[in-house]
Amino acid sequence: MKIQAINGFKDILPDSVVRWQYIEQRARDIFERFGMQEIRMPILEKTELFVRSIGEATDVVEKEMYSFADKGITMRPEATASIMRAFIEHGLHVQQPVQRLYTIGPMFRHERPQKGRLRQFHQLDAEIIGAVEPRVDAELIAMGQMLLDELGLSVSLELNSLGCPVCRPPFKERLVAHLEGISTGLCEDCRRRRHTNPLRVLDCKKPTCRELVQDAPSLLESLCSNCDRHFHEVEEALSLLGIDFRRNRFMVRGLDYYTRTTFEFLTSDLGAQAAVGAGGRYDGLIEQLGGPPLPGIGFAMGMERIALLLEQQGDAGLPATGADIFLAALGRDTVAPCSLLAHLLRREGVRAAIDYSGRSLKAQLKQANRQNARFTLIVGDDELARREGTLRNMATQEQRPVDLSGTAAEQCQRLIRVLRA
Ligand code: HAM
Secondary structure, eight states: OOOOOOTTOOOOOHHHHHHHHHHHHHHHHHHHHTTOEEOOOOSEEEHHHHHHHHOTTSHIIIIIOEEETTTTEEEOSOSHHHHHHHHHHTTHHHHOSSEEEEEEEEEEOOOOOBTTBOSEEEEEEEEEESOOOHHHHHHHHHHHHHHHHHTTOOOEEEEEEOOOTTTHHHHHHHHHHHHHHHGGGSOHHHHHHHHHOGGGGGGOOSHHHHHHGGGSOOSGGGOOHHHHHHHHHHHHHHHHTTOOOEEOTTOOOSOTTOEEEEEEEEOSSSTTOOEEEEEEEOTTHHHHTTSOSOOEEEEEEEHHHHHHHHHHTTTTTOOOOSOSEEEEEOSGGGHHHHHHHHHHHHHTTOOEEEEOSOOOHHHHHHHHHHTTOSEEEEEOHHHHHHTEEEEEETTTOOEEEEEOOSOHHHHHHHHHHHHHO
């Protein structure tokens, strides 16, 4: 029996890795333009960290975590909680009052796998800790938008506010009373959530529930004056930066730590998995985890979803890959000098490929094409005797002689001049 990867866990093969590296490189570039620094945390954390931050009555904690129950540890389902744990543990705020941190890596959730939804998936996660100004919310959202724009992806941005401990509890009471009246029509999950996590009923994706909550009270219209001002200032700051958005009063998010601003970047090109990225403010979280009373805001983007979108639109912008030069050593005596030449070229930063098998020219040119080589240097026994090789431009198929006299180091320098011309 062949052993295969676990359902929902996927290999990223070399052809796709190019796309992943491109996404990562663009993300790092943009995050660093915004003064963000990378942080890397372990994949395993104490289960309690996620229970206390994401919330006991969330899908993630209730049914999606990969936990080792006997050891009390869990494979991180997201990065925010781990970043906060590290932030508190190392007292990062003492060094710098506002911390801008990002991380890139795998997360684990036991969801039903489908297109764009995996059990091991990868996030680009960015957090700004210690700043409460609405302009920071707009700046962070604009950073996410800039990344998606520069990757050439078109998404829509939805915005909401989830209020704070002042305005949310009275709203919840009104909502629960309203849900009481429509409970018979709600799906089974929502009937349960009505008691455990009533706000989540508002963003149930089932058409009947959606229809039923249309007349539910709106948190956006029930915000306290501070949250209301914050929301309007975020909207103004976004408009100033030229970021388009749409209010969505039904957006609740599946994690409990959010306060005030929440947002999602959505696409219509991935079927059911519409969210390319999402995030929001979590002003009480750090204190709740035993740290100082500092606010925070962040987002995470799903790399599988970004990669799928890039692929769907023909991988525009992806850098060309492949060898700069393929050395086709044709005769028995040519393999050794060609291998030395390849080594010297590589030492000079050239991507040099070589085939040691001594196969026919036709086979080696085929191999050169497979490796996407720009040039092939053809060296046969006769040519070696004449101290001359043939350089073939693989795109135009033009061939010209190249001087192979002198030492290997001299040949190498001469070739580099030709390649870089
Ligand atoms: P989230 O909405 O749970 O938020 O996930 C963020 C993004 O991760 C989603 O929009 C989606 O693109 C991707 N994602 C989530 N689950 C999966 C999955 N099973 N398969 C593939 N992609 C997935 C968070 O994780 C928060 N920590 C975001 C945040 C950061 N909020 C504040 N700071």
